Structures are given as C-alpha cells and as structure tokens.
Amino acid sequence: MIPVFIGVTLFTFLIGNAAGNPINLIRLAFKGTLPQNVYLQLVAYYHIGENPLIRYLYYLWDLIHFDLGLSITSQRPVASEIGPWVWTTLYLQLSALALALLIGIPIAIYSARHQHSKSDTTITGIAIFGYSTPTFWLGIIFIYIFSFYLRVLPSSGAVSAITPWWGNWTLDRIAHLILPMTVLTYVQLATIIRLLRGNLLEVLKQDYILAAMASGLKERAVIYGHALRNAITPIITIIGLSLGASLAGAPGLETAFSWPGLGYEFTQAALALDIPTVLGITVIISVMVLVANLATDLVYGFLDPRVRVS
C-alpha cells in the first residue's frame, strides 16, 4: 500500500511540474494576468529555487499534514474546500449504488433462472444499453424531459439557491437528487445485472447446486444461500475496484447536472489549471481508493471462508 501511495504522490508531483515547476504552468494558463501577490505566495509555497527532489519532499511533508496549498481561483485552503465536495459526490454515488444493488440482485437472479426467455432477453437488452450510453448524455435527455418540458424537477445543483423545491429544504435536496441518481442507478444497474447474471449462470451449473437441490432444499434457499453467495464475490471485487471511478464522481454526469462534487470541481479546476486543487483532489481520491481496496479485501474474507484461512 505504501509503495503505491508514494507512486501516486510522485506521479501527481510530476504532472504538476510538467512545465518545470507548477508556477510556470499556472502562468501559462493565466497568460500574464496572474496577480503579483498570488505569484509571490506560490513561489514561497512551492519552494521555487530548490531542486526537484527537495521540492517533492516538501510536497510529501505538507501532504502528510493535510496541507494541500491554496486554491488559485478561490484563494482558500484546498484541504478545507475538498471536504464538502467529497460528501456531495459520496451521497450521490452511494445512494445510486445501494439502489442499484437492491434492484439489480433480484433482477439478475430472475434473469439467470429464466435464461433465454423473453424477459431475460429484454433485461439483458436494457442492461447492454445501460453501459453503452454516455451517462451525462442520458442526464441531458432527462433534464430536457423533466426540467424543461414537464417542469417537475430541478435541472441543476444539489440544493436550491433561494426558494426550496416542494416547499421544504429536505425535500428540496431529494428533488435535486432524483434525476442524477436515477441516471447513475440505471448505469450501475446495467453493470451489476450483466456481471451477476453471467456469474450465476456458471455457478448454477455446478455440482454442489445440483446436490443441494437433490437433498430437497427449497429452490429459494439454494439460490440465495448457496448460488448467490458464490456468484456475488466477484461483483464485490468489481465494485471495490470501480470505486475509484465512482469517487472521481463521473465528471460528465456531475457537470451535466452542475452537481458540486469532486468530478465537477475537478473539471472546473483543470480547465482553469488550478494546480493545487487538481493535485489535491487526485491525491484524496487515490488515498480513498487505497482504503476502499483494503475494505474490499476484508469484505471478501467475510464472504468467502477460503480467503480467511489463507
């Protein structure tokens, strides 16, 4: 884990120094309109004049102390700005993931048990559309239908600016969540159904399923108790691995809905070449993914006794 962490920091540091040092890059982006006080601040912060190795060690030292520097566009500490973005991204991503698992598992089981039936073909067809569609484009179509045409849901942001939607601030947040969450749920649902259905089809052909059936257990008990348990472990791995992509917050989708999460803010910062913010978000996401991978391993051990033994 630690070598990967050092790799991540080295990598982000190198990107920041692609033009020699971060300030050169920032000046190129600002085309000579960088204010003098900001410039001097940056020179001091990045220890310009030291050699790159020393600068990297300074960067690592600051990082360990949660000092990610000042954002160039907002002039506020990056570390304190990122907090709310992480939260906004997480509650969109996690609510969609929970909903997708809740709907996806029964559908995948149904689909696998009725392989080649009409409903199975329909389900796989809808699923394959789900992972062939750009999320943000689907979001735009939804915005057009529900916000501009029917005018029943808000089109952007996570919360209203002045008057709350549906007359209450809690309901207002829910109203803003519905459209992006629906799009995200559909896309994640597609992945879950596709993988779980495939795994179930293989597991259901195994001898131990036949043995369990032959011993007179109810089909429901066999599927939920034996087949699902074996078929779902690879899905947990996939979810754990794709958490990086989830935390990156689907920048397309977040931008389509102006959803103030990590993906949207990263996009804004990268367009403005706000290097401290960009590197801060990258490092935070990488660290969270490392933690998530560790958690996945633990869950895996909980679900699969064979892993626990070794």
Add this chain to the structure above:
Amino acid sequence: MSQLTEEQTAPPKRVHRQRSATQWAVAWRRFKRNKSGVAGLAIVIAFVVFAIFGPLFAPYPPRSTESLLQGQAGQPPSWKHPFGTEINGIDVFSDSIWGARNDLWIGVAATAIATLIGLAVGALAGYSRGVIGGILLGIIQFFFVIPTLLLILLFSRVFQVLVYQGFGVNLIVLILGLFGWPGISFVIRGEIFRVRELEFIQAEKALGAGNLRILFRHIVPNVLTPVIVLASLLVAGNILTEVVLFFLGFGPANVATWGELIEEGVQYVSVYPWVALFPGLLVVTLVLGFNLLGDGLADALNPRLRE
C-alpha cells in the same frame, strides 16, 4: 454431406491448411449463431463504411458555418438539414458524418496503442519472476488506484497549454492509448501465469523447446482470445471517454467529433435539443455495436462453453 465430399476432393495441401485454422473456424461458426454478436458486427461494419465513404457525401465541410450565412442557424430537422443546425449554423448531420470518422479513429487507434503496450508489459510481467515482475505488477496496480479519467482530462489540458494545438485528435488518441493498457496487461499476465504451468507446456519444455517457440506457438494463441475480446470492449470505452472529454471542453478546438457536437448542443438544449440528441444516438449505437461484438466474441472464443 456435401461439405465432406468437397473436403475429400480438395488437394491435400488445402486440407492441411484448413485443419490448422479449425480453432478459428469453430469460433466463427459459433459466433455466426449468436444473433446479438452478429448484430454488433453489422453495426461496426456499417459505421466503418460510413466513416470511410460518408465524407464523400457530406453536404458541408467539417465545422462549416455556411448555413449561418444563409440565415439557417438553429433550424429544427428538415429535408435540407436532416439533424437540424446548431446556433452557429453548423449542419449537425454533416458534422456527424465527419465525427464518425474521428470517433472511430480515436477509438480504434487508441485501442491499438493500448493493446500493443498491454501485450508487451503483460508478457514481461508474466514471464519475469522476481523484482522486474514485482515492479511491473506494482505499476499495473498503480493505474487501478489513480482516478484515470480525471488524469486523462488533466493531461489533455496540460498538453494543450504546453504544446501548441497542432496535434488535433491524435493528441487524444495518444493520451487514451497511454492510459488504456493496464487492464489488458493485467489479464495477459494472469493468462500467462495460468498457461505457463499447464502440462502441455511442461511436456514441450521436456522435449527441449526454446522459450521463444513456447511463447509464439503456445502462449500467444492462448492469450490472443482474451485480448481480442478486451480490445473490442476497449474501443467502446475509448469512444465513451472521447465523448466525455469533448463534452467537458478538454478536446482540441475545431475538430468535428460527436462529443464536440453534444457539448455545443448542451448549452442550448432547451431551445435546440436536436443538436445534442442525434450525435448522442450515434454514440450509443456505435458503442452498443462494439459491446455486442465483444460479448459475442467472448462467447464464441470461450473454450469452456464448447457445445
């Protein structure tokens, strides 16, 4: 029976050649029976033809604002402009045709780069035990941890600031290629690990075969099937990434791609919804084609699903 007699009457040399190709012949026969796979192949072929010959029939050059001068900006779909025009007078139908060419190029060329790097790194990581193998595995895992899409965006932006924008879409091809290989090399590494320990390889070694013979005669054919499937799915993924990249404004300026059209359409989606709608439908269709093709190939080439 007629096939049998044909085989019998053929000269012996041809029979020999057919026998060596049976693995692929079997796969093709199984692929042909898979309706969705064939549909995917048909979609892909249709788009390739469309991308090669379409521009001959495109009514306007790429990024042409000719309709603006004729007072036809922001027109809904009509016979003259089948997909309508956007606010600057760009004909959406015409630019979609040019976009097909760029999008396919980005998808296929970036995948080719990623596959080549993936093959080389994966083979090296699978073959070398010890330090080099460990380091390569570390690098591959590193790419699974970092937020790749965000870094692709950042690279694209930084390069366009540092290097003058002469690269056009090839910049995107290069970046997508450089970030796309870890998945492929991970699979190849695992596959080599698996194949290397199989008995027939041990037997081949015992018979005195060299490393190169084992690599090219036994390991490459075994590894090739997952690579073909992954490459097909990667083309789909690359096209989706391209669309997001252009939509977010990280693409090079003045290039006709579907993502660029969607970006322009989004700004005025409440007034001119057709600008974002039609290119998006094309993206969905082509990506669907590559995904269906990849799934069909995976089924056809999977030896465990033999009939």
